[in-house]
Amino acid sequence: MASIKVKQIKVDDPQSVSSVCPFNAIDYDGAFKINAGCKMCRLCVKERPDIFEYVECQAPKIDKDSWRGIAVYVEHQEGEIHPVTLELIGKARSMAAKINHPVYAVFVGYDIKEKALELLLYGVDEVFVYDHERLKHFRIEPYTEAMESFINENKPSIVLMGGTTIGRSLAPRTAARFRTGLTADCTILDVQENTDLDQIRPAFGGNIMAHIHTPNHRPQFATVRYKIFDKPEKIAENSGKVTLCKLDCLSFDSKINVLSVRKKEKTKGIEDAEVVVVAGRGIKKESDLEMVYKLAELLEADVACTRPLIEAGWADPRKQIGLSGRTVKPKLLITCGVSGAIQFVAGMQNAETIIAINSDKSAPILKVAHFGLIGDLYEIIPGLCQKIEAVRKYGEPANVL
Amino acid sequence: MRVVVCVKQVPGTTEVDIDEETGVLKRDGVESKMNPYDLYALETALQIKERRGAELTAVSMGPPQAKAVIREAYMMGFDHGALFSDRKFAGSDVLATSYTISQGIRKLGLPDIVLCGKMTTDGDTAQVGPALAEFLGIPHIANVLSIIEINDKSIVVEMDMPGSVELAEVAFPCLLTVNKGIFQPRLPSYKLKMATKEREIPIYSLGDYEDQDESNYGLNGSPTQVLKIFPPEANANHQIWEDGGDVLIDKLHDKLRELKFI
Incomplete structure (x- = not known):
């Protein structure tokens, strides 16, 4: 929660002040004003501290300790797990070790129970399976509902999804439902001791990287594309378990009706x-x-x-x-x-x-x-x-x- | 039938650079343009209008100069426009942006179809569409490849999934994000430009909204915060070879052999 405060001092060349902002967000009509183009990059504060001041007001803090675990959404097609899922599990494991949190996998679909065991080999502590015929096809409302139920039951601190066509549809929808932050297509992820997720991605379409935090909301959502992180090795002994989730709280309601599915030819990409x-x-x-x-x-x-x-x-x-x-x-x-x-x-x-x-x-x-x-x-x-x-x-x- | 299309004004170039010594962004005459992916959404709406008849509205969020993209939609054949603009919207992340647009669309009245481009070229996130659908309380289908059929109460589309193409029917009201190439976007017409020159572009600000709680907008309503921006790290372990063509060819050949690629 913050804003840019403007001190109206007399300047000979207001244009030079306006040009400090790369987003044309500083207007001048006798007084400097920040317009809606502001991205809060704070370059104006750095360049002209005499005029611009960054003011932070403290919002009520959330209790970060009550959110535990790093969850990975299992991307799959008819039970065949997409390798981006394993890459995310690898990353989740290394981050979870730093903050001593469990690693969860959320597996939503139909007839997938057997496949869930596969995930344990990569060091997942608990796989939450939502298995129902009405989850056979990816339809946004029931899948969001399953994610919502998982998050309400387990309160994970972080939720990671693959930056695929499914992840990029499900992650923003679920994050919006919880009114929490989501950073798309992160290229670097790390975690602070206080469980804040360090999210780094290219920003503003230009040659710039942005380091992004979600300091006061949980869970913290991030998507990462395939082949950004390494696939983890299987672990020799796993102590994880598979939990079949109760489905009676789900309505499976959807306004979408999948009429047919045409498999894409498997071309080597x-x-x-x-x-x-x-x-x-x-x-x-x-x-x-x-x-x-x-x-x-x-x-x-x-x-x-x-x-x-x-x-x-x-x-x-x-x-x-x-x-x-x-x-x-x-x-x-x-x-x-x-x-x-x-x-x-x-x-x-x-x-x-x-x-x-x-x-x-x-x-x-x-x-x-x-x-x-x-x-x-x-x-x-x-x-x-x-x-x-x-x-x-x-x-x-x-x-x- | 009413269709609303969300468009965005983006920098005309991606060559935003950073001064490595001062860490300040350099902006050399960065001009603005319509996000190219939005042209496909606009064209999709125009196709729906031509086939079935529909009232089309283009909406955008941004500073007052973003009116330019609404004007462009008028030149393509859009009937109405609206710009959601307020100083208090500044610093919005995906969540706050989606919420701000959802409040604006509610103000205009929920249409049968909301269309968005696949992503923007300045954010590259492809997140606003799905989040907007959530705030509007309507289903969405992302990555629509083509429109197969439009009925009175629903639309049948092909959607792109990681390993398949699925044919799906979705009931109105709904939100679709369309892929590049769904239709070839038309060029703005000079005739329409002249005809719509005087047409107004209403601006809606926070005071017009149903939810006027400032904590839901702009930086206050944004859970994600940019801690810092910085130039990408150079590869510390790199060599630059500058030499005559023949020497470079030999060196490259030897290196590829050393690495066992040839």
Whole structure:
């Protein structure tokens, strides 16, 4: 609970004061006013402490101790558990160990009891199963109702969901029901001793990271995309248990009627590739993508693209890396003419080895890459392809001689 | 039938940069535009109007200059608009934003369909639609790929799920978030621009709302708080190679061999 207080002092150049705000939220009409564009980033307070003051008023504090446990929503399709769930369980375990909380999994669906045992192998302390025929399809109202019931019964401090189409639908709806905070697509999560969740994500669409807290509300919701965290190892001995939840308090009411389900063809997505070659705006025309595909073929890699290329219609949207596309975590990732906007970086920074080819020395991607090559990709890529082919055919030049 | 579409004004570029020494955001002529994903929601509403007849309203939340996106909707063929704007809405996170819009829509009267774009380019969260549906007390379907059929009391849509595409019918009133590509958005028309030049864009502020409790809006109504913003960390363990093309090719080749990728 806070606000920006404005001291109206005389300024020679009001424009210079207004320009302190990156969101055009400081108006001047003889007096400075903060308009609705304010994001509370507090840069004005930092830049012009003589005018702007950050005022915090204390709200009634909640009792954080009465909220215990880190819960992971189990994302699945007909009982087949999505791997993002395991990644979240791994993260939940390491955070729970710090604050000595239990790790819960919430499993909602139909005919899933058997599958719940699988989760215990990854160190979940208790799996809460909501198993009913009317939960067969993901329909928002009954699923929200099940989450609501789980939270009311167990009072978890933190709820994590995968940043999938389901998680991004269920998490905001459930968080709104509890009037609590949700941070989408976190790239870093940690927990404070007082159980406050440190949530870090790219923000404002720009090259900026934001560190976000939910200091006075519980539970704290966060979504994390697939391939951001590591899949945990199975544990040798598990002492967790599966609890079948009572369903008599659920109404299963829904205004949605699922008429048919068409399984998507299982295409190997760029998420699963071990090597990825990424084309960016440095590629001048569509036909030039040919050389990128050639390099990918030689490296047995998948080709991915950045947002501008997808928007130009040069590749399938499923090949897009970034916050508005997919997240990848390959062993090797080579970027060709990619500048490295943060929304892109958020989708690939966990790759084991990143090689960037860029002609612009100041491109942000060079700070992310392990190896940054400053040069012309129109020279380097065909040259590299030739070299790889030549060496494969004739061996190293030294061996030939 | 009434359809309300939520639109947002976003920065024209994502190249917001940060000065590493001072930690201050640099803004070099950041212009604003309509969130591109919202164009698909606007077009979806226009298609519904053309097929069945509907009264269309575009709403937005933001500072007074956000009227520009409502005006753009007028130029595409929207009948009405409304802007939810108040200093007290400043600093809203997803929850407060959704609540503010829900109060505004209630003020206008709950329509049969509320449409939202999939996400915005400045927040990339895709959360406001579902949270808004919760506050309006109506069902929602996210990631709608196409509209199959519209009846008097319901709509049949295809929705994108992680491993499947599902055909679902949802009764009115409902909220849909539509994916990019559901329809090709039309361009604003010059004729409509001229015809709607004088059309008003009413502004609703907290004083117009049913719930005027300030603690539900703006920063006060936002459970999440930004502790700090900072530039992304550079990879500490990185090398920059700057050399002639041939040298770079050889070095890259050797590195790929060393890492056993070739």
